[in-house]
Amino acid sequence: MNDAAIHEHIEQLVAEEHELWQREAAGDMDDATRQRLRDLQVQLDQSWDLLRQRKALRSADPDPNAARERDPSTVEHYRQ
Numbered sequence: 001m002n003d004a005a006i007h008e009h010i011e012q013l014v015a016e017e018h019e020l021w022q023r024e025a026a027g028d029m030d031d032a033t034r035q036r037l038r039d040l041q042v043q044l045d046q047s048w049d050l051l052r053q054r055k056a057l058r059s060a061d062p063d064p065n066a067a068r069e070r071d072p073s074t075v076e077h078y079r080q
Contacts, residue, residue, distance in 0.1 A: 003054060003064075010047045013040050045075040 002007075020037045023029050035063075046069050053067035
């Protein structure tokens with residue numbers, strides 16, 4: 001997956017996330033929808049992490065395709 005495809009995927013996830021937040025604001029949120037929202041947030045974190053890895057690899061290595069999506073437990077527990 002190249003950077004453009006990752007950005008496109010992020011845009012799709014963000015659009016769905018916004019739709020779910022609108023449902024929350026309208027009071028139309030059930031447990032399954034809340035879980036989907038949490039899942040989207042994890043997927044977004046993974047996608048942004050993948051882009052950061054690819055950028056770092058381009059700086060240190062000519063092959064950004066060596067970057068791999070990390071599991072949710074890794075991207076959700078970064079130290080800030």
